[in-house]
Amino acid sequence: MELKDHASGHFSMAVVQANTSLEDQSQVVTSPIGTFVGIYDGHGGPQASRFVSDHLFSHVEKFALEQGDLSAEVLRKAFSATEEDFLHFVTRSWEAQPRIVSAGSCCLVGVISNNTLYVANLGDSRAVLGSTRAKKSIIAERLSTEHNAAAEEVRKELKSLHPDDSHIVVFRNGVWRVKGIIQVSRSIGDIYLKKPEFHKHSLFAHYGFPLVIRRPILTAEPSIHVHQLKPEDQFLILASDGLWEQINDQEAADIGIAKRLIRAALQVVAKKQDMSSADLHKVERGARRNIHDDITVIVIYLDNESINRQAKIPPKCNRSVHYTCAPIDIFCPGGAEIDGPP
Numbered sequence: 001m002e003l004k005d006h007a008s009g010h011f012s013m014a015v016v017q018a019n020t021s022l023e024d025q026s027q028v029v030t031s032p033i034g035t036f037v038g039i040y041d042g043h044g045g046p047q048a049s050r051f052v053s054d055h056l057f058s059h060v061e062k063f064a065l066e067q068g069d070l071s072a073e074v075l076r077k078a079f080s081a082t083e084e085d086f087l088h089f090v091t092r093s094w095e096a097q098p099r100i101v102s103a104g105s106c107c108l109v110g111v112i113s114n115n116t117l118y119v120a121n122l123g124d125s126r127a128v129l130g131s132t133r134a135k136k137s138i139i140a141e142r143l144s145t146e147h148n149a150a151a152e153e154v155r156k157e158l159k160s161l162h163p164d165d166s167h168i169v170v171f172r173n174g175v176w177r178v179k180g181i182i183q184v185s186r187s188i189g190d191i192y193l194k195k196p197e198f199h200k201h202s203l204f205a206h207y208g209f210p211l212v213i214r215r216p217i218l219t220a221e222p223s224i225h226v227h228q229l230k231p232e233d234q235f236l237i238l239a240s241d242g243l244w245e246q247i248n249d250q251e252a253a254d255i256g257i258a259k260r261l262i263r264a265a266l267q268v269v270a271k272k273q274d275m276s277s278a279d280l281h282k283v284e285r286g287a288r289r290n291i292h293d294d295i296t297v298i299v300i301y302l303d304n305e306s307i308n309r310q311a312k313i314p315p316k317c318n319r320s321v322h323y324t325c326a327p328i329d330i331f332c333p334g335g336a337e338i339d340g341p342p
Contacts, residue, residue, distance in 0.1 A: 001013040004028070006028055006300065007030040007031070007034055007035045008034070008112045008302060008303060009300065009301045009302050010303070011028055011037075011298060011299060011300045012257055012258035012259065012299045012301075013297070013298045013299075014258040014259040014262045014296075015262075015294070015296045016266065016294070016295045018285060018288040018291070018294050018295075019285065019286065019289050019293075019294055020285055020289075021046050022294060023041065023046045023049055023294055024040065024041050024049065024240050024294040024296040025038075025039075025042065025049040025050055025052070025053040025105075025296075025324075026039045026040065026296045027053055027057065027324050028300075029057050031061060033061060033064045033111070033113055034111055034112045034113030035111065035112040035113075035300065036057050036060060036110075036111050037109065037111070037238055037298055037300060038056060038107070038108070038109050039107075039108045039238050039239065039240055040052045040053055040056075040106065040107050040108075040188075041105060041123060041124075041240040041241060041242075041294070041296070042103065042106075043103075043104055043105070043182070043184075043187075044099070044103040044104055044189075044190070045099060045100070045103040046103075047100050047103040047189075048103040048104050048105035048187075048189035048190075049105040051085075051105075051188075051189075052086070052105050052188050055082050055085055056078060056082045056107070056109070059077070059078035059081045059082055060075065060078040060109075062078075063077045063078055063081075064113075069113075070111060070113040071118075072224045072226060075109065075111070075118060075120045075224055076120075079107065079120065079122070079188070079220055079221070079222050080220065083188050086188055086191075087191060087195070090189075094191075094198065101191045101198040102190065102192055103190075104187040104188060104189035104190035104191075104218075105123075105188045106121075106124060106186075106240070106241070107120070107121070107123065107222070108120075108121050108125035108126070108127060108144060108238055108240075109121070110127055110236055110238055110300065112229070112300070115228065115229050116226060116227070116228055116229065117129075117143070117226070117227040117228075117229055117233075117236065118224065118225075118226055118227075119144050119224065119225045119227070120222040120223070120224045120225075121144040121145060121146070121147075121222055121223050121224075122147065122184075122186040122187050122188065122220060122221075122222050122223075123146070123147055123148070123184040123186055124146045124147065124148040124183070124184055124241045124244075125144070125146075125238070125239065125240045125241055126144050126146060126238075126239060126241070126243075126244050126249075127142070127144040127225075127237065128140050128141065128142055128249045128253060129141045129142075129227070129233060129235075129236050129237075130233075130234050130235045130236070130237065130253040130256055131230070131232045131234055132234055133232065138254060138256065139253070140249040140250045140252065141249075142249055143236070144223070144225060145223035147185045147186040147223070148183050148184055148185070148241075149169050149175075149177055149178050149183050149184075149185060150175060150176050154185050155176060157185070158178060162214075162215070162217070164214070167179060178193075178217060179217060181193075184218075186218060186220065186221065186223075187218055187220065188220055190218050193213070193216070193217040193218045194213075194216040194218055195213075195216075196213045233302050234302060235256055235299055235300060235301045235302060236299070236300040236302070237253065237256070237261070237297065237298075237299050238298045238299075238300070239261070239295070239297040239298070240293070240295060240296045240297075241293065242292060242294055242296070243262070243265050243295050243296075243297055245265075245292070245293065246264075246265035246269060247264055247265055256299060257299060258297040259297075261297045261299070262297055265295055266280060266292070269291060
C-alpha cells in the first residue's frame with residue numbers, strides 16, 4: 001500500500017503471502033479515539049485472524065467510549081471480549097468444521113491516543129520504536145513482550161502454572177513447543193487447548209501426548225506496554241514474526257519502510273536457501289511456507305503536531321477510516337530499488 005494518512009501522521013504497509021491461504025491479517029483504523037493498528041498472525045487456518053480483524057477494534061472503541069478514554073484496561077477488556085466472541089463462534093461452527101477448534105491467532109495492537117502509545121500483544125509478533133538521538137541516528141527500542149516457548153522465561157512461566165504436567169513444554173523438531181504442539185503460549189482462539197470439551201476430539205490424537213486439560217493451557221491475557229510519545233520518537237514498526245525471523249530490531253529500524261523491510265527479509269530468505277531472488281519469486285504459495293512464513297509489516301510515522309491536535313477531535317464524532325492490505329510479491333530483477341516514502 002502506498003503512503004497513507006492516519007490520525008497521527010502517515011503509515012506504510014506491506015504483506016507477502018507464503019501459505020496457501022493468507023493467515024496474517026492486518027488493519028489500520030483512524031478514528032476519534034486515535035490511530036489503531038492491528039497485526040493478527042493466524043495459525044491452524046485463517047479463521048481466527050480474520051475474526052479478530054473483524055471484531056477487536058469495535059470492542060476497543062466500545063469500551064473506550066464507555067470509560068471516556070483509552071487505557072490498558074480498555075485493551076484488556078477488548079481482548080477478552082474478542083476471545084469470548086470467538087469461543088461462541090467456534091461452539092456454533094465446530095461440528096460442521098471441526099478443525100476450527102485448532103485455529104488461533106497471535107495479536108499485536110498499537111493505539112496512539114492523546115500523545116500516548118499503547119502496545120498490547122499476544123504471541124510472537126513484535127513492535128519496535130525508532131527514535132532519533134543527539135547524533136541523529138535511529139535507535140531501535142522494542143515495545144512488546146513476546147510469548148514464545150523459545151524464551152526460557154516463558155517456559156518457566158508455563159511450568160509454574162502447570163506443575164503437574166510434565167509435558168507442558170516439549171522440545172520437538174528443533175524448537176520448544178507448548179504440549180509439543182504450538183510455540184506461542186498466548187493467543188486468541190486455539191480453543192482445544194483451553195476447553196476440555198474440544199481437546200478430547202479424535203482429530204487431535206495424532207499429536208502424541210495426551211491432551212489432559214485440568215486448566216486452560218493457553219491464555220488470551222495480553223502484555224501491555226504504555227509509552228508517552230516524545231519529539232524524538234519517529235516511527236513504530238509492527239510486524240508478524242515472519243519478519244523478525246529474518247532481520248533484527250536495529251536492522252528494521254535502519255530501513256523503516258514497510259515494503260523495503262519485506263524485500264530485505266526475502267533477500268535473507270533467498271540467501272539462506274542458496275537461491276536467487278528470481279528463484280524465490282517462482283516458488284508458489286503453499287510450497288513457499290517451507291521456506292518462510294507470511295510476513296506483514298506496518299510502519300506508523302509519527303507527526304508530533306498531528307498527535308497533539310488529535311486530542312482536540314470531538315469525542316462523539318463516530319467517523320472511522322479503515323485500511324487493510326492485500327498480499328504482494330516483491331521482486332526486483334537485478335536488485336533494483338523499491339520506491340517508498342522518504
